[in-house]
Amino acid sequence: MIRLYNCKVLTLDGNFEVLKDYEVWVKEGKIFYVGKKRNDIENFDFEREIDCCKNLVMPGFKNAHTHSPMTFLRSYADDLPLDKWLNEAVFPMERKLSEEMGLWFSYLAILEYLESGITSIFDMYFLQNSVAKAIKDTGFSGVLCGAVNNFVSSVEEMEEMFKKYNNFDEKISYKMGFHAEYTTSLEILKKIALLTKKYNVGIATHCSETKKEVEECISRYNKTPVELFLELGLLENNAVLFHCNYLSEKDMEIIKEKNVFVVTNPGSNCKLASGIAEIKKMVEMGIKVAIGTDGPASNNSLNIFKEMYLTSVLQKVKNKDASAIKPESVIEMACVNGAKALGIDSDCIKEGKNADLIIIDLKKPNMQPINSIVKNIVYSGSVANVSLTMVRGKILYEKGKYNIGIEPEIIYKKCNDFMESIKN
Numbered sequence: 001m002i003r004l005y006n007c008k009v010l011t012l013d014g015n016f017e018v019l020k021d022y023e024v025w026v027k028e029g030k031i032f033y034v035g036k037k038r039n040d041i042e043n044f045d046f047e048r049e050i051d052c053c054k055n056l057v058m059p060g061f062k063n064a065h066t067h068s069p070m071t072f073l074r075s076y077a078d079d080l081p082l083d084k085w086l087n088e089a090v091f092p093m094e095r096k097l098s099e100e101m102g103l104w105f106s107y108l109a110i111l112e113y114l115e116s117g118i119t120s121i122f123d124m125y126f127l128q129n130s131v132a133k134a135i136k137d138t139g140f141s142g143v144l145c146g147a148v149n150n151f152v153s154s155v156e157e158m159e160e161m162f163k164k165y166n167n168f169d170e171k172i173s174y175k176m177g178f179h180a181e182y183t184t185s186l187e188i189l190k191k192i193a194l195l196t197k198k199y200n201v202g203i204a205t206h207c208s209e210t211k212k213e214v215e216e217c218i219s220r221y222n223k224t225p226v227e228l229f230l231e232l233g234l235l236e237n238n239a240v241l242f243h244c245n246y247l248s249e250k251d252m253e254i255i256k257e258k259n260v261f262v263v264t265n266p267g268s269n270c271k272l273a274s275g276i277a278e279i280k281k282m283v284e285m286g287i288k289v290a291i292g293t294d295g296p297a298s299n300n301s302l303n304i305f306k307e308m309y310l311t312s313v314l315q316k317v318k319n320k321d322a323s324a325i326k327p328e329s330v331i332e333m334a335c336v337n338g339a340k341a342l343g344i345d346s347d348c349i350k351e352g353k354n355a356d357l358i359i360i361d362l363k364k365p366n367m368q369p370i371n372s373i374v375k376n377i378v379y380s381g382s383v384a385n386v387s388l389t390m391v392r393g394k395i396l397y398e399k400g401k402y403n404i405g406i407e408p409e410i411i412y413k414k415c416n417d418f419m420e421s422i423k424n
Helices: 068-073 082-094 099-115 128-138 155-165 186-199 211-221 225-232 249-257 266-271 279-285 304-319 327-342 373-379 408-423
Strands: 002-010 018-027 030-035 048-051 056-059 061-066 118-124 142-145 172-180 203-207 240-243 261-264 288-291 357-360 386-391 394-398
Touching: 002 357, 002 373, 018 056, 056 327, 061 240, 061 261, 061 288, 061 327, 068 082, 068 099, 068 128, 068 408, 099 118, 099 128, 099 386, 099 394, 099 408, 118 172, 118 327, 118 386, 128 142, 128 155, 128 172, 155 172, 155 186, 172 186, 186 225, 203 225, 211 225, 225 249, 249 279, 261 327, 266 304, 279 288, 279 304, 288 304, 288 327, 304 327, 304 373, 327 373
Parallel strands: 002 048, 002 056, 061 118, 118 142, 142 172, 172 203, 203 240, 240 261, 261 288
Antiparallel strands: 002 018, 018 030, 056 357, 357 386, 386 394
16 A cells, blocks of 8 residues: 655546545555544554655546657658658658667657646557557556558458457557548548447547548548538547547537547647637537547657646637636546546546645745646646656656656667667
8 A cells, every 4th residue: 555645636526626634545546545544553664654745646637639759850851741740751651660779769759748737648659559558668657549540451441450459468558540531531430430430439539630621531431520420420428539629510510419529739839830629619518529649750859748738728718718618627638637538547536546646846946836736737837846656556657757667768779879870
């Protein structure tokens, strides 16, 4: 057992009250106890007792959309619109990637996730074996997502992956998916729809990321991507749509009715000049919104604090309303809704939930004075405030040190060596 004591605690269990002088105990990967100091504490044998020094314990952040191996293209494929970025920079370089390369570039991404307080990811990439091995090797947690399209993988292969990775490791699961409407033929989409019905599961995909994407879909099918997915039966069972920058009123009504999750990726969308999603309107409609970083090729960082800040302030600018999105809503997106979109039991701090926890150092200058802890996290928080990241009860990051079984310097060297071989 691990005992975290002398804590402030943000449980996110239905409210945003910061509880003072609390303790959180962890046993066998689960939250065992949350509350004040117990009188029977001497009856328990703790592996570690950590004095949190009145810092904040809260649920870990969930990165609800990313492409981990794409760390190899960080600061390489920059300053291009999405279509040119993909076709002229990304796709040609991706053809040179091996599974071993994908593994080490995924290790690199996991270092960054942990430093940012991210305890789980929703990862879409064609090198799924590499991502799965990296997650398992390091003790991390993630949901793999199918990336079927006209050029990569197949529906048959995705079915095999679905069966394999939902029985691979307790911290890994698999969700069916395809890259996007514009890269996936109608024939393939229909096959995917049949497969989701066979297993009674939902899909995940990029959707309405750019105005051009939506216009071309309407030209092909006389329907928006959302309308097409609805017609094909692809929006059942808690489907997840990434980006959603150009949704019509009808699209939003469909998404709400079908209980679809929307994952916004403001950093990537700004950098690629793709657009700004109507998050304020979605929240007001009751649509479930989560937050992702997208890949490190288009962002270029995997910093969830930056994404929370942008999610808030871009809505203020877009709506010309300084109160457009409350910081409480943003925290809920990054922690609670992210967990629900991934389908993992880590949405709040409550006895029996997964022990996916972080400690936020409140004694840094950017967290003082403590007028509002939640507002400080969203508006002034940074990776420097994450002092501990725990995944399923195991501390993987603590005060700048990683406990993943591989030294960061080895990862850095491997990744730089691989990158040199790819470029030459």
